[in-house]
Amino acid sequence: MTINSKSTKTEILAAYKEIEKQNKSLEAEVRKGGLTSKTTNQVIVEKKEVVTVKNYNNDISATIKSLEQIQNNFGSAVSNLSERLISESTKLTTIRNAIAQEKSQLEQLHKLTDIEDTTIDTLIQQYQANVKRFTEQLNQKQEESQQEIETLLEAWTKEQETHNRLVKTRDDEYRKTQQRQQLEYEYNLNLERNLNQEEYEQEQKIKQEELKLTRTTIEKQWQEREAAIAKQEQDYSEAQIKVSAFEEQLKAKIKQGKEEGTGIGNYQTKIKTELRNREIIGETQNYQLRIEDLQQIIQQQESRINKLSQQLDTSLQQVQNLAVKAIEGTSNRNSFEAMKAIALEQAKTQIKNK
The missing domain is CATH 1.10.287 (Helix Hairpins)
Incomplete structure (x- = not known):
């Protein structure tokens, strides 16, 4: 060993x-x-x-x-x-x-x-299968994305070529247009320089006559406008005079109206005062009559209250007598309670009648 x-x-x-x-x-x-x-x-x-x-x-x-x-x-x-x-x-x-x-x-x-x-081995196999499947899906997605990018890039390239071609065409047309306009301008300039001197003088004469006519028309318009302004100034002066006279007349009318209004106002005030005094006297008499009626009603109520108080005292005395008799043996407790309830009900009724 x-x-x-x-x-x-x-x-x-x-x-x-x-x-x-x-x-x-x-x-x-x-x-x-x-x-x-x-x-x-x-x-x-x-x-x-x-x-x-x-x-x-x-x-x-x-x-x-x-x-x-x-x-x-x-x-x-x-x-x-x-x-x-x-x-x-x-x-x-x-x-x-x-x-x-x-x-x-x-x-x-x-x-x-x-x-x-075998659980771990099974999980590992599942994990490896998932990894394989996800890898295949990722590769497929990458291929699709790459293909899509290539398609977009190709389309962008074509669009860029088309744009460049259009820009070049536009620049060529613009350059040709500029050249044509430059040629036309030079031609017109040379044509104007080659005009006959007589035609130029004739044109200058016509322009001078047109200028003279225009000046005459403007002077005439100024004269008419000055005459209209002078007339407006005259009308304004006359209007000021009329306004001044109207203000004097207005002041006189206002003064006269105030004097007449004062007299009318005093008369109307006097009439209103008399009518108000009569109304006050009538209302005073009316209130006096109402006071007398209320005093009479109060006296009647006091008399009625005194009578009801006497009746209540009498009823209470009767109830007390009946209660004493019930306690002494002529009645039982139930009859006493019934009599007491009757007495209280009578008392409440009398109080309500007050």
Whole structure:
């Protein structure tokens, strides 16, 4: 049995017992061989065997010493092994917890109910299949996008070529138009320069006559406008005079109207005052009559209240008498309550009649 640093306590003890057993067996065989050797050959062989046994005994002694040393260090080895066992147990617990957590995460992530030994392999295969499918879809999308970009680029290139061609055509037409206009301008300029001097003078004369006629017309219009302004100024002066005279007449009429209005107002005020005094006298008499009527009504009510008070006192006295009789034995408690209710009802009725 091979013993190393990773051997357990049980393995070390088993190895020790096995070596000890072999040692005892060898010692017994040595003793037995020494007693039965009698011939010379046997002696020679015995000598050889003794040498061998001695060497073997030396090895056994060394082994025993080693085992004793191992036994001496056995306690510390056991302690170290215990510590390692505890450490390994802690690691095992940690690994088990991590495995349980990973299983829980797998259940939550992939919605798994039963986790088996092949679950991870199945998930990996599904993941690889999804990766392959997504990669194919991505490649397809990239190809489609690339094709679309190439189509758009080709269309843009054609559009750009068309635009450049249109711009070039427009520039050519503009340049031709400019050249044609320049030629026409030079032709007209040369034509004007080659006009006959007489025609030029005739045109100048016509322009002078037109200018003179225009000046005469403008002067005539100015004269007519000045005459109209002078007439407007005269009309304005006459209107101012009329306005001044009208203001004097208006002041006189206002003064006369005020005097006449004062007289009329005094007369109307006098009439209104007399009518108001008569109304006040009538209202005073009316209020006086109403006061007298109210006083009479109050007196009647007071007289009625006094009568009702007397009737109430009489009724209460009667009720008290009937109650005394009921208490004395002529009636029971129910009759007393009924009489009391009747009395209270009569009292309420009398109070309402007030």
